[in-house]
Amino acid sequence: MAADSSRVLVIGSTGYFGKFMVDASLRLGHPTFALVRESTQASDPEKAKVIESFKSRGVNIIYRYFPSEFGFDVERLDIMEPAKSILDVKARVRQRLREEGVPHTIVCGALAANWYFLPRIGQVEASGPPTDKVCILGDGNTKVVLVREEDTATYTIKAADDPRTLNKIMYLRPPGCVITHNEMIDLWEKKTGKKFDRIHIPEQEVIKKIQEGPVDMRGSYMIAHAGFVKGQSIIDIDTSFGVEASELYPEVKYASIDELLDSYL
CATH class of the missing domain: 3.90.25.10 (UDP-galactose 4-epimerase, domain 1)
Structure with a gap:
């Protein structure tokens, strides 16, 4: 990982495009953060698995939500x-x-x-x-x-x-x-x-x-x-x-x- 790689925050990380963004950020060597809602992890078993997968690969999980574009x-x-x-x-x-x-x-x-x-x-x-x-x-x-x-x-x-x-x-x-x-x-x-x-x-x-x-x-x-x-x-x-x-x-x-x-x- 390059020492000067910027940190990347992925909003909507458990959504359709979000998972691809997290994968690309990790692959290209960025310290990666994912915004998720606590309610998502508690109520959606499939997305909870995605979040656990993020954690196992070193993604930093942040429990907030913002709109994406x-x-x-x-x-x-x-x-x-x-x-x-x-x-x-x-x-x-x-x-x-x-x-x-x-x-x-x-x-x-x-x-x-x-x-x-x-x-x-x-x-x-x-x-x-x-x-x-x-x-x-x-x-x-x-x-x-x-x-x-x-x-x-x-x-x-x-x-x-x-x-x-x-x-x-x-x-x-x-x-x-x-x-x-x-x-x-x-x-x-x-x-x-x-x-x-x-x-x-x-x-x-x-x-x-x-x-x-x-x-x-x-x-x-x-x-x-x-x-x-x-x-x-x-x-x-x-x-x-x-x-x-x-x-x-x-x-x-x-x-x-x-x-x-x-x-x-």
């Missing part, structure tokens, strides 16, 4: 309600950080590759890869960014010591992680040797699903609409306050979408 650029996001109002809270937190002069780095990780869409080859309602047909929102030609969770964590922890990211927004846009839905399906067809019937869902029908569809699917459709139809994961980077992770850290060997798809064969 990941995903789309919430200050420039075109997404439907009620997601917009929920994410507006994050935008207000950003603004307060700036007003109070708190040193910070905001990471816009776009869409988590293995969380939802890549295992379904970009579909919303499917339970896995297509077998005969594949549903596409819109025309399927909108660029979207899908970054592996471990890579998002690595880029984030590397930024913790980097003065180039201070008070900046760091966007994750490795070239091999930028793709359209049609291109993703092309790759999958090449890997499987199959051709799939491509069914396009017009944007108005997508909006109707968001407004009137099953409650448990509306959130996924909102995110898919913002990413795969509106292209909100690949908005222009304003260099006055924005930097791009793969340009800052070309030494990071990230997993491309082409490589990640192999794991679903």
Whole structure:
């Protein structure tokens, strides 16, 4: 461990992304601290196991809670309600950080590759890869960014010591992680040797699903609409306050979408 490695505090450490952040921080040699709620450890056996795992690897556990920031650029996001109002809270937190002069780095990780869409080859309602047909929102030609969770964590922890990211927004846009839905399906067809019937869902029908569809699917459709139809994961980077992770850290060997798809064969 380098003597001058800074201490890293992971907020939401037992959540989906938090575990990857803790792993990356430890792997890159940082003294690592994890914020957890005492009630979480007492009431959730699975997360209690995660916390015990942290302790066994030398993570310092701190029992407090603060909000976190990941995903789309919430200050420039075109997404439907009620997601917009929920994410507006994050935008207000950003603004307060700036007003109070708190040193910070905001990471816009776009869409988590293995969380939802890549295992379904970009579909919303499917339970896995297509077998005969594949549903596409819109025309399927909108660029979207899908970054592996471990890579998002690595880029984030590397930024913790980097003065180039201070008070900046760091966007994750490795070239091999930028793709359209049609291109993703092309790759999958090449890997499987199959051709799939491509069914396009017009944007108005997508909006109707968001407004009137099953409650448990509306959130996924909102995110898919913002990413795969509106292209909100690949908005222009304003260099006055924005930097791009793969340009800052070309030494990071990230997993491309082409490589990640192999794991679903």
